[in-house]
Amino acid sequence: MPRTTDGNSIVLKQLVEGNPVATFVIDAEHRVTHWNRACALLTGVSAADMIGRSEHWRAFYRTSRPILADLVADGAQESAIGLLYHGKVRPSALLDDAFESEEFFPAFGQGGRWLFITAAAIRNAAGEIIGAIETLQDVTERRRAEAALRDSEAYLAQIVDGSSVAMLVIDASHRVTHWNRACEAMTGTLARDVIGSNGQWKAFYPSKRPIMADLVLDDASENVVDRLYHGRFKPSALIPGGYEAEDFFPHFGENGRWLFFTAAPLRNAAGQVIGALETLQDVSERRRAEEALRESEERYRSLSQTxxxxxxxxxxxxxxxxxxxxxxxxxxxxxxxxxxxxxxxxxxxxxxxxxxxxxxxxxxxxxxxxxxxxxxxxxxxxxxxxxxxxxxxxxxxxxxxxxxxxxxxxxxxxxxxxxxxxxxxxxxxxxxxxxxxxxxxxxxxxxxxxxxxxxxxxxxxxxxxxxxx
Structure with missing residues (x-):
């Protein structure tokens, strides 16, 4: 991993742990250095069984074989990766040194699960690959629903720039420290225009008000959160002190967009909140599908009565x-x-x-x-x-x-x-x-x-x- 201060290492750990997407990190020797709670929940394998070992393949396959993060950490080319992921892998459209794949894992859950996998290389200051980060998102329901919900389930966050999901991070002073490319694409606000400032609200609202990450950073009570997100939020089931919500943003896109967003606190070794991260997913298609379903049910109800x-x-x-x-x-x-x-x-x-x-x-x-x-x-x-x-x-x-x-x-x-x-x-x-x-x-x-x-x-x-x- 890159050389960092103890404080930054803690923040990095919190970024991984606070990510609601299953995420793990390996070093250049293919040893697992991070294995977050969502990954443990998805795979059924705890972090204690993975950290410090290079047997992460056991969580996914019956026999030993490199996973996507291993290939990326080795600097493998697309042609070599394609031998193991034939027809199921492609270079990331957002990230350099990264690949994406969608694969079925029959041992997961009842009847198996479909996972969307992204693996990105981690480089040191000299540009050398010193590890890889891999995220896994369960897209089984999207696969089953196919076109009805294909675009409605945006992928949850990877860590900061390694994420294809819109993500932002603020520090203890509510200043933006990270604003990834997916967040740029979603909001139309460039990272250079917001990093270092506390103007994150401008990307989402017409007048100044706290966003969800600000509320989490201030350890706001549910009553305070409710005043801004009444009936549209709930505490996170995965992350203590976190919240998730759905809201409509009328100035996004041509006709406005529905976003599902989560916010979680970042803590130092003493347990003090030193920042917050927020992820955002576009769920407009799911909302439209739900509305279409309600209209269909209403039409059926009318036909059954008429x-x-x-x-x-x-x-x-x-x-x-x-x-x-x-x-x-x-x-x-x-x-x-x-x-x-x-x-x-x-x-x-x-x-x-x-x-x-x-x-x-x-x-x-x-x-x-x-x-x-x-x-x-x-x-x-x-x-x-x-x-x-x-x-x-x-x-x-x-x-x-x-x-x-x-x-x-x-x-x-x-x-x-x-x-x-x-x-x-x-x-x-x-x-x-x-x-x-x-x-x-x-x-x-x-x-x-x-x-x-x-x-x-x-x-x-x-x-x-x-x-x-």
Whole structure:
């Protein structure tokens, strides 16, 4: 490793340990010098079993073989690396002396895990390779979800400039000490414009305010963090004293970007906080995918509740909703009316004009029903040419008035066939009022019986059930 003071070595150790991405470092003799908690969690191998040894291959493979960090530490060329990682390795687009690979490890977890691996050379002041750093990111879920979440899971941080994830570091005075190339690309702010200053907020917010790393550096309480990130943050599950959050940054990209960011404290040997690091990942695609999923679920829910011909609710949704309306009527002692509407002589329409014209008649009836509804009312196609309307807060007179208005409006409605024939239909309507002890079936049955009476009276009329008269 490069010559450093004790304090800087501690900071380097904290950078590795504070990285939420599985990270380890080897020296020129291929001995492990750092093996962070995330790496131990991912591989199931503790740092105590790795530090000082050159058997890190055991964490990944059944037999001895060099891993990507070994090849990079040896200065291997791309062609040589390709012999072990054929078709699965490429030079890093961000870093010199670094390679990236994606590989499946069948022994990890249940059913194996896909890992995205980055290995970068570490050089001394003379430019000699003296080791390598390797990070491993679990991309199994991205692999499984493929295109849906491909761009939504940005890779978590490697250490500072060895990271392809946006990362920044601040010291105890809140001055920026590191601002890597990935952070430049994400924020559009160059490292030279921010390093040495405490203007890190300018890359993220329009006015001065602490970023998450500032809050962690000041050991802010959850209440303080909550004032700035209300409902959008939580304490880190991996790093004591750290936080993670998701927030929207409207000035990033063309239409703004959603970022997932983590902040963790850096401590010296005495345990004092001497800085903080923050990593940022673009999760806009995941957010868009989640929104698309919510919209898809809403469309499915709408389709499952709606009659495709008329656009009214279907009978299944009536049976979901009616019990709740009955319970409300009982609990609060409020009136509830139900209409059963039947299109008169509808079979004759189908026989004379065909089913397509019959469908148009039902669609026109559904339109008239919709025009008569209040905001609290709801209408359902119960089956065939029969419809049901629920009228909360409607007594006998209100229900009869609404039914009569519906009947008269539909009686003058004309449906024109392709041949130019004008089809006119009427409806018979039965009205039932909720009574103590009513069930879903008893209320519908009484309205249906009233509708049958309307048919017997010559059709095209409204009949209130006998108990409500």
């Amino acid at each position: 009659d495709s011909l008329t656009g009214l609710y279907n009978s299944r949704f009536l049976h979901e909703r009616l019990p709740g309306e009955l319970e409300r009527a009982v609990r609060y002692g409020r009136p509830l009316a139900l209409l059963v509407i039947d299109c008169d002589d509808f079979k004759g329409v189908n026989d004379c004009h065909g089913h397509l014209e019959g469908d148009k008649v039902l669609q026109n009836l559904a339109t008239v029903i919709g025009q008569c509804l209040r905001r609290s009312d709801s209408a359902y196609r119960y089956g065939g040419e029969e419809f049901v309307v629920l009228l909360p807060e409607a007594d006998a007179s209100a229900a009869q008035a609404m039914a009569e208005r519906l009947r008269s409006m539909f009686a003058v409605q004309e449906t024109v066939s392709p041949a130019g024939a004008k089809i006119c239909c009427t409806v018979s309507i039965g009205v039932a009022l909720h009574m103590p002890g009513d069930t879903e079936s008893s209320l519908i049955r009484r309205a249906d019986e009233a509708c049958y009476v309307a048919k017997e009276r010559g059709k095209n009329c409204v009949v209130l059930e006998a108990s409500g008269a």
